[in-house]
Amino acid sequence: GAGVSQTPSNKVTEKGKYVELRCDPISGHTALYWYRQSLGQGPEFLIYFQGTGAADDSGLPNDRFFAVRPEGSVSTLKIQRTERGDSAVYLCASSLGRGQETQYFGPGTRLLVL
Amino acid sequence: DQQVKQNSPSLSVQEGRISILNCDYTNSMFDYFLWYKKYPAEGPTFLISISSIKDKNEDGRFTVFLNKSAKHLSLHIVPSQPGDSAVYFCAAKGGGGADGLTFGKGTHLIIQP
Structure with a gap:
């Protein structure tokens, strides 16, 4: 079956602009996660959805970052007033849900803020 | 503070031999x-x-x-193959109710022919 997909694969924007990154989880997976990976680092947790609700957003760095999952499937990560420090690979992962621990990752969106 | 540590940024192993990647963690609540x-x-x-x-x-x-008393885990790959050349990340879940995974910085494994 299809894995986690993310669009766009690459995004270049200018400082101060708004961007949206999309994630399509594996069909039937109720849990969805967003991570951010900077060069030379491991992925860092941003936010976790169980169904439509954000169950844990403790990893969001500040209020410029926001994510939604209105129908419990596709999720969008939104970044307002982008800064150069936001440049990173944004990874999405999904899992079957609570008690099913293995998370499956998408290919990521490479964001470059000029 | 890093709760999951992979202290070897890179590791080179000959094809056919065993690759051992190490990971240490500090949070005893990881499950x-x-x-x-x-x-x-x-x-x-x-x-x-x-x-x-x-x-x-x-x-x-x-x-x-997994060695819980030492808070240490390792991944053994045997025999190592050229396609195993990649970056390997150790990740942990739990740690006080957090739902996301906590990752190490990764180890770049290079399999030499």
Whole structure:
């Protein structure tokens, strides 16, 4: 079956602009996660959805970052007033849900803020 | 402070030999551990996992060992193959109710012919 997909694969924007990154989880997976990976680092947790609700957003760095999952499937990560420090690979992962621990990752969106 | 540490940024192993990748953690509340493999420009791919109630899990050429008293886990790959060349990430779950995974910085494994 299809894995986690993310669009766009690459995004270049200018400082101060708004961007949206999309994630399509594996069909039937109720849990969805967003991570951010900077060069030379491991992925860092941003936010976790169980169904439509954000169950844990403790990893969001500040209020410029926001994510939604209105129908419990596709999720969008939104970044307002982008800064150069936001440049990173944004990874999405999904899992079957609570008690099913293995998370499956998408290919990521490479964001470059000029 | 880094709760999951992979202290070897890179490791070179000859094809056919055993590769051993190490990971240390500090949070005793972690209850599940995973290893991911990552090729350039791709997302991490799940390899193998282990629950904190076990000390070993095996899947084909991959074995993960967990030493809870030492807060240490290792991934053994035997025999190593050229396609195993990648960055390997150790990740942990739990740690006080957090739902996301906590990752190490990764170890770049290079399999030499």
